[in-house]
Amino acid sequence: MTDLAVSERAASEPRAARGGRRLSRRSRERIAAGLFLAPDVLGLALFVGLPMVVCIVLGFFQVDGFGGYTFIGLDNYRRMFADPLFLGSLKTTLLYLVVLIPGLFVVSLALALLIRQRFPLVGLFRGAFFAPNVISLVVIGLIWKFMLTDQTGFMVRLLGFFHIPSPSWLGSPHIALWVVVAVTIWFAMGYYMLIFLAGLQDIPREYYEVATIDGAGVWQQFRHITWPLLKPTSFFILLTSTVSMFTGGIDLLYVMTSGGPANSTSLIIYYIYEQAFVYGEYGYASAIGAFVVAILLVWSIGLFTLTRGGRFNDARD
Amino acid sequence: MPATDPAVRPRNRTVHKRLWVRFAAALVLAVAAIFPLLWMLSGSFRKPDEVFDPSLVPAHPTLHNFSYVLTQVAFPRYLLNSLIVAVVVTVVALFFHSMAAYALARLRFPGRDTLFVMIFSTLLITFPVILVPLFLIVHTLGILDSYAGIIIPSIFNAFGIFLLRQFYLSLPKELEEAAIVDGCGYWRVYWRVVVPLSRPVFAALAVLFFLANWNAFLWPMVVTTNTDLSLVQVGIAAFQQQHAADWNYSLAASTISALPTLALFVIFQRRIVESIKTSGFK
Numbered sequence: 277m278t279d280l281a282v283s284e285r286a287a288s289e290p291r292a293a294r295g296g297r298r299l300s301r302r303s304r305e306r307i308a309a310g311l312f313l314a315p316d317v318l319g320l321a322l323f324v325g326l327p328m329v330v331c332i333v334l335g336f337f338q339v340d341g342f343g344g345y346t347f348i349g350l351d352n353y354r355r356m357f358a359d360p361l362f363l364g365s366l367k368t369t370l371l372y373l374v375v376l377i378p379g380l381f382v383v384s385l386a387l388a389l390l391i392r393q394r395f396p397l398v399g400l401f402r403g404a405f406f407a408p409n410v411i412s413l414v415v416i417g418l419i420w421k422f423m424l425t426d427q428t429g430f431m432v433r434l435l436g437f438f439h440i441p442s443p444s445w446l447g448s449p450h451i452a453l454w455v456v457v458a459v460t461i462w463f464a465m466g467y468y469m470l471i472f473l474a475g476l477q478d479i480p481r482e483y484y485e486v487a488t489i490d491g492a493g494v495w496q497q498f499r500h501i502t503w504p505l506l507k508p509t510s511f512f513i514l515l516t517s518t519v520s521m522f523t524g525g526i527d528l529l530y531v532m533t534s535g536g537p538a539n540s541t542s543l544i545i546y547y548i549y550e551q552a553f554v555y556g557e558y559g560y561a562s563a564i565g566a567f568v569v570a571i572l573l574v575w576s577i578g579l580f581t582l583t584r585g586g587r588f589n590d591a592r593d
Numbered sequence: 594m595p596a597t598d599p600a601v602r603p604r605n606r607t608v609h610k611r612l613w614v615r616f617a618a619a620l621v622l623a624v625a626a627i628f629p630l631l632w633m634l635s636g637s638f639r640k641p642d643e644v645f646d647p648s649l650v651p652a653h654p655t656l657h658n659f660s661y662v663l664t665q666v667a668f669p670r671y672l673l674n675s676l677i678v679a680v681v682v683t684v685v686a687l688f689f690h691s692m693a694a695y696a697l698a699r700l701r702f703p704g705r706d707t708l709f710v711m712i713f714s715t716l717l718i719t720f721p722v723i724l725v726p727l728f729l730i731v732h733t734l735g736i737l738d739s740y741a742g743i744i745i746p747s748i749f750n751a752f753g754i755f756l757l758r759q760f761y762l763s764l765p766k767e768l769e770e771a772a773i774v775d776g777c778g779y780w781r782v783y784w785r786v787v788v789p790l791s792r793p794v795f796a797a798l799a800v801l802f803f804l805a806n807w808n809a810f811l812w813p814m815v816v817t818t819n820t821d822l823s824l825v826q827v828g829i830a831a832f833q834q835q836h837a838a839d840w841n842y843s844l845a846a847s848t849i850s851a852l853p854t855l856a857l858f859v860i861f862q863r864r865i866v867e868s869i870k871t872s873g874f875k
Contacts, residue, residue, distance in 0.1 A: 305700050308779035312696035313708070315689045319749035323727065324715045330726035390619055395612050397620075403862055404623035407630060410858040412808035414826040415847040418833055419633045422840050428645040430632060462626070467869065474870035523719040527810040531830055545721050552725040553815060561725045568722055576717065 328569070335563035340556075352563035362564065364539055365547040368453065369522070372543060376457045377518055383461055384468035384513070389502075391469075392476045402473075406466030413463070417531030420459050421446065449540035452533055456541055459532070460525060468513055475509030476502070511583050519572055544568055633851070636844035644840045658845035662832075668846060670821065671828035675850075678743050678813070678824060679806035683799050686748045691795070694757030695787050699769065700779065709758070715751045721811065728815055742816045743824070747806060753798055756872060760794045761787070797864035800857050807854060825850045 335353070338346045356362050387405050391398050408416060423430040424445035432442040446452050483501050492500070523545050529535060535542035535550065542550075544564065552561035636644055638654040646652060662668045696702075697709050727746055728737075736742035768790070772782045810826040817823065823831065829850060833843045858865060 302701075305779065306702040309696040309700040309702040309705075312692040312700070312779070312783070316693035316749060316754060317708070317712070319689065319745075320712060320715055320751065323730070323746045323749050324718055324723065324751075327723035327726035327730060328718050330730065331723055334726060334729075387622070390615060390622070393612070393615065395616050395619075397616075399862075401619040401623040402866070403859070404627045406866075407627055407855065407858065410804055410808075410854045411630070411851045412810065412826045412854075414808075414810050414830050415633070415851050418829070418843055418847050419629050422636065422844065423629060423632060425645070425840075430645075430647065433647040462629075466626075470866055470869045471872070519717060519719060523721045526721055527826070530810075531833070549721070549724065549811075552728070558725055558729065565722050565725060569718070572717060 331562045331565045331569070333562075334559050335566045337559045337562075339558040345559075348559070352560050353567075355560065356563060356567065361539060361542070362544075362547060365542045365544050368540065368542060369544045372453060372457060373518065373521060375454070376460060376521055377514070379457065380461050380464055380468060380517055380521070381510070381513060383465045385472050387465060387469040388472035388476055389498075392473060402469075405469055408463045409466045413525070413527035414531050416459065416463050417528045420455070421532050424455065446533055447537055449536075449538040452537060452541050456525075456528065456532065459528065460521070463528075464517070464521075468517060471513055472506070472509060475506050479505045507583075511579065515576060515579055518575060522572060523568065630851070630855075633844050633847055636840060637848040639841050639844075641839070641841050644844075658841045659849065662842055662846045662849065666828075666832060666842075666846070667820065667823075668825075668828060668849070671823050671825040672849070674740075674822060675807055675825040678740065678747070678809075679803045681740075681744050682747045682806045683802040685744075686750075686753055686802055687795055687799060689748065690753035690798075691757050691788065691791055692783065693754050694761055695783050697754070698758045698761035699766075712751045712754055716755070724811065724815065727812075731816060738817050738819050738822060740822065743813050743822070747809065747812065752872070753802070756798060756868060757791070757794060759871060760791065764790060793864065794868070796861065797868035800861045800865055801868065804854050804857065807850075 336347060336349060338348045338351070340346075391401050391405075424432075426432065426442075426444050426447060429445075431445065435442045443451050445455050479502065483505075484497055487497050487501060525543065526546055526549055529541055529543065529546045530549075533541040535546050545568070548561045548564050548568070551557040551564065631649060635649050635651055637658055638656070639646065639651045640653055640655055640657075643652055693712075697705065697712075731737055731742050731746060734742075736745070764787075768786050769782050772786050773779075777785065808826060809824065810830065813822075813824040814827045814830070817827070820828075820831075829843065829846045832846060836842060
């Protein structure tokens with residue numbers, strides 16, 4: 277900071293005397309940049325960067341209540357891999373992502389392909405698909421909890437009308453996770469649909485016109501034009517949806533299932549929340565948090581390497 | 594046949610037919626997509642004993658649920674809290690992010706690209722992951738259970754900086770350069786030239802920030818224990834937990850909290866859509 281103050285003085289002097297204009301302008305520009313950036317850079321450092329560091333450091337400590345921090349080395353990590361509830365939630369999370377990410381991808385892409393052409397009311401349809409996304413996950417969770425109520429809920433009545441017996445949607449450990457997956461897809465599809473639409477708009481219309489003249493069918497056009505040219509968008513969506521789905525959705529779980537029944541919807545991120553704010557295990561929760569970041573880092577780097585930074589400019593295609 | 598849209602240029606009957614198939618499919622799916630929201634709306638007008646009736650239109654619609662949650666529960670307080678938090682975060686965030694983005698897009702200083710990459714990479718650190726350490730930091734700062742504790746950590750995110758930087762890079766430089774030649778300092782260039790030019794992108798980002806903070810649940814819940822500071826989503830979740838059977842009230846509260854967000858979306862749809870599209874990297 278003192279450096280800045282000194283150079284500011286140095287810069288303000290030649291401003292009056294017009295002679296040293298070039299030099300003064302350059303240093304004034306640097307000072308201005310520093311001041312413009314200061315609030316956000318400090319804020320990001322204090323409320324994003326520092327927590328990340330604290331998260332990693334705390335992973336090596338045991339924290340009791342608010343006073344005592346005891347260094348315990350790798351004990352939290354040893355505990356993680358001996359904790360059946362953690363291992364269970366790791367398995368649940370992987371299962372959840374393996375179904376959710378491709379599901380979300382396919383549904384959003386299908387919606388984008390459906391409404392990419394202009395036809396009457398297309399703007400309205402686009403709005404309808406996106407509408408759930410502007411509502412809070414708490415309310416989303418409540419709506420579905422209400423619609424999926426056992427015996428009297430809308431879904432039970434609807435299936436009953438077709439003489440299909442309903443399971444206990446949120447009460448059965450084999451089904452609750454898939455309900456959460458379905459609700460999440462419904463909630464998030466509009467957002468990813470818009471990103472796919474942006475990618476589709478970048479594909480020149482002439483390609484399709486030529487393909488049509490050449491007699492290529494819908495599937496062939498998709499396979500040889502849309503899919504290859506959409507790869508950067510697909511890459512972006514795979515990357516961002518995994519990060520946000522891996523670490524998001526606590527609100528929904530909190531409202532709809534509280535991680536149950538029988539821990540069947542206890543995703544890792546919910547388990548971290550529970551360990552920290554229900555059991556006060558801040559150190560253990562931080563260790564799991566650091567583990568999640570490590571997984572995401574490996575996933576992101578892996579995806580980048582595999583696809584050459586999303587450009588896919590390898591020999592295969 | 595309504596397919597007179599020049600963008601479509603239908604050549605023959607099969608194209609018409611395909612378009613109608615698309616239209617029908619989109620119609621069915623769109624109705625299915627918003628049906629749960631309609632069901633919430635309809636539930637909020639129902640009497641307690643009719644709340645599970647299987648008809649979309651309530652048999653005996655009533656406003657009682659709304660007057661109950663607005664008078665018998667501290668719901669107006671929650672709404673006010675959310676409004677304060679969302680507005681303050683939005684205004685401060687736009688101000689800070691646009692300053693930072695302007696510097697990153699226009700000013701020359703050593704380490705600019707490194708700094709941008711560092712800021713951009715914080716996007717990988719999502720909020721729930723740093724929830725625990727952030728809570729401890731905010732506790733150390735002594736601002737647990739305060740508006741400051743809810744607001745300040747919610748301001749900083751790289752997404753806004755990134756989007757504004759993209760926008761500033763696309764602006765022509767001439768106006769700013771003219772102002773500098775005229776003797777304007779960088780602050781005046783920013784305030785008099787850049788900010789007025791930013792209005793459209795500010796509008797879009799303001800809506801996104803407002804929505805995110807209005808809908809926020811996890812952080813406001815964790816950082817406050819005093820229910821006078823509860824934000825609307827925290828209030829709704831707590832009410833539903835305590836009155837699990839009173840769906841008519843919970844749905845009325847949900848409707849009240851969802852209506853402003855839906856209204857903002859309808860009004861600013863085009864802007865929101867554009868800014869989400871540009872957030873996909875190119």
